[in-house]
Structure formats: structure tokens, C-alpha cells
Amino acid sequence: MDREDRVNEEPMLDRYNPHSIETKWRERWASSGIDRVSDADDRPPFYALTMFPYPSGDLHTGHWYIIAPSDAAARFRRMQGYNVLFPIGFDAFGLPAENAAIERGVDPKGWTYGNIDRMRSQLRTMGASFDWDREVITCDTEYYRWTQWWFLKLYERGLAYRSEAAANWCPGCQTVLANEQVIDGLCERSDDPVERRFLTQWFFRITDYAEELLDFEGLDWPEPITTMQRNWIGRSEGATLHFQVDVKGVDEPLTVFTTRPDTVYGATFMVIAPEHPLIETITSMDQRTVVQSYVAATSRASEVERLSTEREKTGVFTGAYAINPFNGARVPIWTADYVLGTYGTGAIMAVPAHDERDFEFARQHGLDVVPVFDHPDIDVDKPLEGAFTNGETMINSEALDGTPANEAISVVVARAEKEGIGTGAITYRLRDWLISRQRYWGAPIPIIHCDDCGVIPVPDGDLPVVLPEGVHFEPTGQSPLTQIEEWVSVKCPQCGSGARRETDTLDTFMCSSWYQMRYVDPHNSVLPFSKEAGSHWLPVDVYTGGAEHAVMHLLYTRFFWKAARDMGIVQGREPMKRLFNQGVILGPDGNRMSKSRGNVVAPDDLVERYGADAFRCQLMFIGPWDQGGPYNPSGMPGIVRWLNRLWTVATESSPDEGDGVASRELAAATHRTIRDVTSDLEGFRFNTAIARLMELTSTLVRARGTGGVDSATWVGSVEALILMTAPLAPHISEELWEHRGKSYSVHQQAWPAFDEALVVEDMVEIVVQVNGKVRDRLTLPADASEEDARVGALASEKVRGWVGSSEPRRVIYVPGKLLNIVV
RNA sequence: GCUGGGGUGGCGGAAUUGGCAUACGCAGCGGACUUAAAAUCCGUGGCCGCAAGGCUUGAGGGUUCGAAUCCCUCCCCCAGUACCA
CATH class of the missing domain: 3.90.740.10 (Valyl/Leucyl/Isoleucyl-tRNA synthetase, editing domain)
Structure with a gap:
């Protein structure tokens, strides 16, 4: 018990102060490189992927709601003994940057990277266990060089082709729109009615895989998503x-x-x-x-x-x-x-x-x-x-x-x-995937048009085709790249005569169709990723993110994977074994958060006020993760109170007297909690996991008040509680772990195991019903027979009053639970 | 219209295979501590009723000893989709 003595000697720590400890531990984690992931690790690999964000400017509550629980799940798997790859990056090409450029006269690249810097620091505040060395940004030339490589691979296999087709045309914005940007026939930005315009476009032959894409055999995916994909393929x-x-x-x-x-x-x-x-x-x-x-x-x-x-x-x-x-x-x-x-x-x-x-x-x-x-x-x-x-x-x-x-x-x-x-x-019903965009902020399609040779792919050695800078964005209906004569004009790689570059850019969904592959080997300069890294980590074990991508991103990435498999680049039928969709987080009024409604909750303010741990936990506590729902900061006091109680329980010295009964009860409660929290976290049921941890905390507070718990049981229970809290509230757990004199880091400890024998209770409460209505309760040994229960029930004054003198017509006994007397 | 999900206290929500409805929280109420407040702690906790008791999981019906859970009819909310031959 020398460890405990040390606790006793120390003065009581100050009250829980999230700010000082959160900053302290984030610095320590960063400097010790605790989140760095190595391929050379004996533990079994586990790839936990969360959908990477678009760098829109600020990390909002929606991002927190996706990422914080994903982080908790990744941390949990790590404690279960896996070598967990949990990477992050930015889906950084796309319309908003270009629109900001048009509206405010800023440079899309500068705007995007500025946002990334901001969001990166906000993500760090969350305390998420990302391996930042593996960060992937899709608008980096080192990344889109490989996006272009994939295009050429697909072209080589006949899966990319050019054809004239009708596109959604917004007369207000003077540009084509993706299908998902057309809401009820109107442009989502300007509300102008969308027209059809015939343009020569590039397509991917996703329809070649229609039949295989209908097969979800062996996948642990939510049924609504597979249904939507089936309907979409039609x-x-x-x-x-x-x-x-x-x-x-x-x-x-x-x-x-x-x-x-x-x-x-x-x-x-x-x-x-x-x-x-x-x-x-x-x-x-x-x-x-x-x-x-x-x-x-x-x-x-x-x-x-x-x-x-x-x-x-x-x-x-x-x-x-x-x-x-x-x-x-x-x-x-x-x-x-x-x-x-x-x-x-x-x-x-x-x-x-x-x-x-x-x-x-x-x-x-x-x-x-x-x-x-x-x-x-x-x-x-x-x-x-x-x-x-x-x-x-x-x-x-x-x-x-x-x-x-x-x-x-x-x-x-x-x-x-x-x-x-x-x-x-x-x-x-599925159509081929239209990937051309008459937009600037995307990866240029690596194709050259030659009057003599026709359509010629850019040779592999000439990649990347770098997106030119200093381009004029005023919408004209044509790709802004057409204006850059010195960029467009090029020698034909085949015959050497004057030729012109393709000026359309790639749909950003193409960038996100293979990003999970890049994370496994993000600095590879000769291949998108090495075969070894690919077979070590891929496919993704669990993918978490929003259901809004059901028939776009999630269908495209399956197509990409199957095409890559047919090229011999990856093995296996599917890119993501398990998929879990979180719900949509709403404002306190139950509506989607929006500036115009004035119901936006800013994460930075809440972190400032209550700390990242409290905000993480509250988001996980409000309800089932897959259901989403209104977020109201008014519930925060409950979480803060819990963390304070946890702090108190964990910093108090252990009691030293003890009799068997109180210790056994506390041990049983602890092991029951371990059992329940383990299965809750496996199923992403963070809300009930936190409820169980709150209960155990209260049990400890009460046990301390009533006394009778021996020191070893107390210590075991408190430490199990800290370990189980670690994935959810990583900072406070680390602080309390250190405070108890345990070795760094709590996040590298084994997840507590539970003992089935300790969970079983000796005495159980049996509900006694008369005609299906509860009339009394009995406390009986867990293995009591029906006869025992019946005798016990009929001994009860209350029960006799309802049964009367008549002989029971029927008696139903559910061992350990209930006795129903029908008269 | 079709497809999928949902409807449980004032609020967020809980409830293995049908077996104590409302766990865990928020708000409320009462109390302790305090000059006072905050914080903390303890208690209380669906509705009707003085009580005994009765009623209660969107509405109605059914199966069952027993239904939030299974079956039928209907209503409402959310998401996706939209003349797909």
C-alpha cells in the first residue's frame, strides 16, 4: 500500500481545473509522441477511420459530434490491446474556396490553408489521439499527384471515358452543379431553377460494378445505408x-x-x-x-x-x-x-x-x-x-x-x-459517375488533347499536373483554367506538336474515394502507398461518419476499391468492414444549427468555459450516437458535477477498515460496470457507458460515506473507474492516473477485465405479481426454487390480501426475476 | 407517393430473449452548510387521489398469466428519394 501512503502524504489537490490540466497533457502527449503509429508493432493492427472534414473555417459542433466519439472508440480499442491507426486530414478541394475567392477576392489556396491551420489547432484542443504525422490534405500537390495517378489507372483499364451528357446548369452561378447540389430542382446556393446543358464530360464506369455493388455480404453496415445504395443502384x-x-x-x-x-x-x-x-x-x-x-x-x-x-x-x-x-x-x-x-x-x-x-x-x-x-x-x-x-x-x-x-x-x-x-x-438506375467539373479549385484532369493524336493521357513521369495560381475566377461558364494560355498550351507527349490541356478538374468525391489508402503510407513518393502498408492496415476496420454520404462517397469509395482490387493494388472485396453513422446534431431548439436561426453553439466557447473533456462527454451523453438530436448546453452541469465527483473520489486516500460484505458489494458493482461499459463502447453506446460510470462514481462516494470497504477493493475500483473514463475524458483521466502515482500513460494501460464470478449476486429481488400487477417484492437467494418463491410470496400480508382465500389458478415463475400468481 | 428511422415524465433519454416502465442526467421542490450567494452534500422525483388505490410508453384494437417490446388499423415527426417503365 505504499502507493496509497504517498497519496495520503500529498496535500489535497486543488479542485478540478480543466484548463491547466488539459493544456499540460496535450503538450506532454505531443512531446512524447504517444499518438504516433508505427507499422512495426507486435500488437494486432486496427484501422479506425473517421470521415475527414472539409476545411470550412471553424470546427463546429457537428465536427465535434463526429470526431470526439470516434476518438473515444479508437482510444478504447487501443486499451484493448490493438495497434490503432486513427488518422485525420482535410478534404480540401471544392466549391466553397472558389466561392470565397469570387466573393471576397481572396486566393482559394490561401483561404483553404488558413482554415486548415485554424481547424487543426481546434482539433488539437479536443484532445483527439490523431497521428498528425499522417495528416493528408487533398489539395496538396503530393496528394493530388496520386489522385491524378488513379485517374490514369482507371483510364488505362477503360474505366474512364469521355462523352457528351446533360449536366445540371445554374444560370445564376454560371456553372455546372453536382447532383447533390440540386435541391428540388433549385441551386442550393442561389435558388435559381437548374437547367440542363449538354457538355462533353469525363465519366467513370461505375455501372460496370453495379451488380457487385449490390452485394453487401459480410459487411457490418447499417441497414438503412445498404438499402439506400440498393435503391440508388435500382x-x-x-x-x-x-x-x-x-x-x-x-x-x-x-x-x-x-x-x-x-x-x-x-x-x-x-x-x-x-x-x-x-x-x-x-x-x-x-x-x-x-x-x-x-x-x-x-x-x-x-x-x-x-x-x-x-x-x-x-x-x-x-x-x-x-x-x-x-x-x-x-x-x-x-x-x-x-x-x-x-x-x-x-x-x-x-x-x-x-x-x-x-x-x-x-x-x-x-x-x-x-x-x-x-x-x-x-x-x-x-x-x-x-x-x-x-x-x-x-x-x-x-x-x-x-x-x-x-x-x-x-x-x-x-x-x-x-x-x-x-x-x-x-x-x-445507376448512371456512370460524372467526374468533370468546370471549376478551378480541384485536381486538373491529367489529359492532353492533340489535334493529330486525339486524347492522350499525361505520362506518369509528368505528374503532377499542377494547378496554376493567380487565376481569374469571374464565372463565365467555362473552367477558369481555359484562360491560362501558358498553362493550357502544351506539347503533345506522343507527337510533340502543339496540343492543349484538359481544363476541367476532377470531382472532389474522387479525392475522398481513396484517402483511407493514403493514410497507411502518406509520405510515399513513388506510389500512393506501399503494398506492405496496404496489406498491413487495409481494409478499414471501422468507419465512422455521417449518413449524408450514403449514396455518394460511400458508393464511390466501394467502386474505387473494387477497381483497385481488379488492378491488384488491394485485396479483399470491400474497403470498410464496419460502418457506423452518427446522427445529426441540432441546435437547442431542435432545428439545424444555422447563423440565420441564431441557434449555433460554438465549441470554442464551451471548451473555454467547461473544458474539452466535459464537452466531449456531454456530446456523448445526450443520447444514442446514431440518433443525433438537439444539443443543449444546459445539461453541462451534470457532466461537470460528475467529473468533479470523479476528481474527489480519485484524489481521496483509500479507506483502511473493511468487512467482507461492503467490499464484496463494491467489487460486484465495479465488475458489473466493467462488463456493461465494455459492451457499450463496442457498440458505440457512449450515453449508457457514461451513465454506468456515473453510477459507479456515486457508489464509491456512498461507500466512502458508509465505510466498510477494504483498501485493496477501493483502489481496484477507483483505478478501474479512471481507466474506463480514459477514452471518454482523456485529460482528467491522465491527471488522476498520475496523481495516484501510476506510470505514464493511462492511455497505454490495458482495459480492465471483469470477473464473471464477481458479477453474480447471491441474493436477488423477486417481484411478486397477482394477476400481472406488482404487489410485493421478496429478497431471496439467487437459486431459489419456485416453491421457495411461492411460499415466500404467500407469507406476505400484502400478497395474501390480493390472493384472498381462493386457490391460485396458475403460477408463473421466472427464476431470479418474478413470480406471477393468477387467481 | 415510395424507402428507411422514430414517437416513453416539464426536458435529453434508459429498459438482453415479452417479465419491477421512466436507469443516468437537466430543470424543479425540500433540507444541510453559509451573514448571504455560489459551489458542495443529502432527500424528493410521471399523472389523478387525503388515503387505500387507480391510470400511464402517439391513438385504437388483438395475442398473452404478463406488452414500450409481438400482430393488425390509423395519426404525427425526421431523413433519403422522386414519373426509373
Whole structure:
């Protein structure tokens, strides 16, 4: 007990003062390099990754809410004996820097790096255990040199290609927008209605991986995320069918995709998208004017107008007819913008009897409706009131009449394939990933356009293609890079004649698709990372961050990984084994924090007032991490009180008298806490973990008051409490650990183990119910039999009053918990 | 509309497999200490009722000895998505 004697000799420490100890320990951690991670370490590796932030200027409460619990989880794994890689960096390319440049006349680079400096120091204040030697900044040339390298690798494999496509165009900002920047058809910045504009763009062939991306086998990911990805990919099984066009000189058939080939006999008209390539050739002379003006009107319509759900289905007749290959019926071909040019084949066979949208269109334009199924509740001989999707047996389908409806699809597909008029097919909603941006602040696409040689990739040795500085940003609709003649003008790497650089930059989602790989070997100057570092650390063991990236970043990074795997660069099917999404933190009023609402809580103020430990803990305590919710600093006193009590308990000398009972009770409480906190932290349930630690703290305070605990038990309990608090409140734990004369650092100690034998209680409280209502409680040995419990219950005055003289009809006994007497 | 998540005290929230509803906190109330306040500590703690007791997990119904938990119908909130053939 010499350790304890030393505690006794020391004067009582001053009251808990977060400021002095937090600064002190952060300096000590930095100078001792405690957070540096080495690949040469005997402990099993564990890669804990938190989504890196965009350097917007200040670390806000949302960042704290993502990062502080992630840090606690990483620290916990470290104490469990893993060599934990927990890196951080900045997703530093992107629109806000460029917009700041336009609005305030600052330089995007200077603005970005200034923000990074600021946020880096704020992150240090949090006390997070990042290995800063591995920091990655995506706008560093040393980083985007490899982003460009990846582009070339994908290009080499045929996964990058150039094509003309419609992009979201904001007339106010004079630039293209990413899909995620279009909210309900409006530009998120200016609220202008977004238009479509055709541009030649670069794409990644993510659709090549559509099928594999649907497979989440073996992944520990939240179900909502996998569902959203499945919906986004949107796999539809059906068939493509070819309809001859009854127009002189047109041999090409009109091909449609349908999920319901079984309804082919009910196809009473066809609809092609206004963008469909056949529209010019099939439109008849007398319909030409009306079709042309419809196509023009559609392309002029804003996204808002087109997306309006209330809008009537517009469309016009092309004057052309198609021949149904199954029954030879001659059906009119219409064009309407409810059929999308970008999905399926851009054309449909319309079956109004069995499709809601086709029915609405048919009713509006007086087109035929022919049902092809019998239905028990619908008289199919009368005009239908609406479409119905399923029936019992086929009708109006010639030779197929009488076929059970559930067999019809395979029968029709088989016949189509046999006669060469169609084939079974699968279509995806997922489109290829458009990666071109007509923006300045991004990695230049490493491509050179030569009049003679065509599209030529920049040779590997010429990387990086450095983003030029001193560029004029006034939006013109073209990439600002086009203005830098001396940058654009270049010699063709193949023929040496004059050529021009690609002026578009890469989507910033490309930077974040592989950053987790760079962390494993961030200073490698010959490769994005070495094979050894890759196989040591990858894939990521647990990835924490927001669900807002469900179908963008998280889908892209899976695609990237699978492409890298096919190149032999990484092994395994998936980049992140486990994913955990924290919820959205809101202002005290329950709304999203925003300056205009005036409900912003500034972390710096709270750290100033209460310390980083208290703020970390409060964020973790307010509720389940995956649920998010309102943050109100009014709850802070509870956390501060707890930390103060912890401080008091840990700095007091240990009691010296002791009898068995009080010691055993304290040991049981301690081991129960270890058991519960361990499983809570494994499941990211920080709120209940802290609740258990508060309870143990109170138990210690009370035990000290009542006395009877022996010194060894007391010390064991206090030290377990400090160790369990360490991941959550790293500064105070370190201070208390040192104060107790223990060796530096608390963060390098083993996580406490619990003894199952100590957790079991000898005596348990049994609830006695009469007819399901609680009437009394008994304290019985844990292994009491039903007979013991029944005898004990009937001995109770209260219970007898409710049971009366009648014989119990039934008695239910749940050992160790409850006895229910039914009368 | 579709998909996913949620609805429990004045507030944030807790509750293995159906088994003590409201753990842990905030706020409140009462008390101790203090000239006083802050801080700290102790007690109290859903609603109705003097009490015995009754009622209570968005609403209604069901299964069960027993339901916050399972089933059915409906309402509301949040997120994603939007004519995907």
C-alpha cells in the first residue's frame, strides 16, 4: 500500500481545473509522441477511420459530434490491446474556396490553408489521439499527384471515358452543379431553377460494378445505408422487346425495356422520350411542327417544372406507328417527357390497363385501354377506372389466354427469345459517375488533347499536373483554367506538336474515394502507398461518419476499391468492414444549427468555459450516437458535477477498515460496470457507458460515506473507474492516473477485465405479481426454487390480501426475476 | 407517393430473449452548510387521489398469466428519394 501512503502524504489537490490540466497533457502527449503509429508493432493492427472534414473555417459542433466519439472508440480499442491507426486530414478541394475567392477576392489556396491551420489547432484542443504525422490534405500537390495517378489507372483499364451528357446548369452561378447540389430542382446556393446543358464530360464506369455493388455480404453496415445504395443502384429485371417501326426507310426497330413483358398484348401505344435519337426519323410530315415545338418546350423546361408531381402528363403524337411483334397490332408512337431519355432504352411500350402512369396518359389523350388479366374484383369487360398491376389468368393474349398470371413473364420472355424479337434483360438506375467539373479549385484532369493524336493521357513521369495560381475566377461558364494560355498550351507527349490541356478538374468525391489508402503510407513518393502498408492496415476496420454520404462517397469509395482490387493494388472485396453513422446534431431548439436561426453553439466557447473533456462527454451523453438530436448546453452541469465527483473520489486516500460484505458489494458493482461499459463502447453506446460510470462514481462516494470497504477493493475500483473514463475524458483521466502515482500513460494501460464470478449476486429481488400487477417484492437467494418463491410470496400480508382465500389458478415463475400468481 | 428511422415524465433519454416502465442526467421542490450567494452534500422525483388505490410508453384494437417490446388499423415527426417503365 505504499502507493496509497504517498497519496495520503500529498496535500489535497486543488479542485478540478480543466484548463491547466488539459493544456499540460496535450503538450506532454505531443512531446512524447504517444499518438504516433508505427507499422512495426507486435500488437494486432486496427484501422479506425473517421470521415475527414472539409476545411470550412471553424470546427463546429457537428465536427465535434463526429470526431470526439470516434476518438473515444479508437482510444478504447487501443486499451484493448490493438495497434490503432486513427488518422485525420482535410478534404480540401471544392466549391466553397472558389466561392470565397469570387466573393471576397481572396486566393482559394490561401483561404483553404488558413482554415486548415485554424481547424487543426481546434482539433488539437479536443484532445483527439490523431497521428498528425499522417495528416493528408487533398489539395496538396503530393496528394493530388496520386489522385491524378488513379485517374490514369482507371483510364488505362477503360474505366474512364469521355462523352457528351446533360449536366445540371445554374444560370445564376454560371456553372455546372453536382447532383447533390440540386435541391428540388433549385441551386442550393442561389435558388435559381437548374437547367440542363449538354457538355462533353469525363465519366467513370461505375455501372460496370453495379451488380457487385449490390452485394453487401459480410459487411457490418447499417441497414438503412445498404438499402439506400440498393435503391440508388435500382436493379430492375425484365426484358427488352423490339417493335418494328411502320415508317418507310426506317429499318431500325424501336427497342423498349419493360419489367412486365407479360403485359405485351396490352400495349396500346408507345412512348419515346423527347431526347430519343429516333424521334427525328420517325416523325411524320404533318406532325413535324407539333413534335418539334414539344421537344423544344421540354428542353427549355426547368427541372422544377419537369419534376412537378401535380403536373398533367403532356405529350404529342409523332404520326408514326409501331408493330407489336407478338400480335402484329399497329400502335401509335407518342413522345412524352414522363419517359426519361436516360433510363432503360428511353422508350416504353405503354400498357395503360396495368400501369398507373400509362393509364393517366391514355385517359388524357383518349388512347385505348386493353386489360390482359382477369381479376376477381374488377369487371374487365367494362371501361377500367384505374390501372391494376396483377391478375389471375391471362386474357386478350391470343395463344397465351388462360396462362396463370404468375407464369406469364417467363412464357413471354421464352417466346421472345425463341423468335428473336426480344430478350430477358436487367436495367440499373445507376448512371456512370460524372467526374468533370468546370471549376478551378480541384485536381486538373491529367489529359492532353492533340489535334493529330486525339486524347492522350499525361505520362506518369509528368505528374503532377499542377494547378496554376493567380487565376481569374469571374464565372463565365467555362473552367477558369481555359484562360491560362501558358498553362493550357502544351506539347503533345506522343507527337510533340502543339496540343492543349484538359481544363476541367476532377470531382472532389474522387479525392475522398481513396484517402483511407493514403493514410497507411502518406509520405510515399513513388506510389500512393506501399503494398506492405496496404496489406498491413487495409481494409478499414471501422468507419465512422455521417449518413449524408450514403449514396455518394460511400458508393464511390466501394467502386474505387473494387477497381483497385481488379488492378491488384488491394485485396479483399470491400474497403470498410464496419460502418457506423452518427446522427445529426441540432441546435437547442431542435432545428439545424444555422447563423440565420441564431441557434449555433460554438465549441470554442464551451471548451473555454467547461473544458474539452466535459464537452466531449456531454456530446456523448445526450443520447444514442446514431440518433443525433438537439444539443443543449444546459445539461453541462451534470457532466461537470460528475467529473468533479470523479476528481474527489480519485484524489481521496483509500479507506483502511473493511468487512467482507461492503467490499464484496463494491467489487460486484465495479465488475458489473466493467462488463456493461465494455459492451457499450463496442457498440458505440457512449450515453449508457457514461451513465454506468456515473453510477459507479456515486457508489464509491456512498461507500466512502458508509465505510466498510477494504483498501485493496477501493483502489481496484477507483483505478478501474479512471481507466474506463480514459477514452471518454482523456485529460482528467491522465491527471488522476498520475496523481495516484501510476506510470505514464493511462492511455497505454490495458482495459480492465471483469470477473464473471464477481458479477453474480447471491441474493436477488423477486417481484411478486397477482394477476400481472406488482404487489410485493421478496429478497431471496439467487437459486431459489419456485416453491421457495411461492411460499415466500404467500407469507406476505400484502400478497395474501390480493390472493384472498381462493386457490391460485396458475403460477408463473421466472427464476431470479418474478413470480406471477393468477387467481 | 415510395424507402428507411422514430414517437416513453416539464426536458435529453434508459429498459438482453415479452417479465419491477421512466436507469443516468437537466430543470424543479425540500433540507444541510453559509451573514448571504455560489459551489458542495443529502432527500424528493410521471399523472389523478387525503388515503387505500387507480391510470400511464402517439391513438385504437388483438395475442398473452404478463406488452414500450409481438400482430393488425390509423395519426404525427425526421431523413433519403422522386414519373426509373
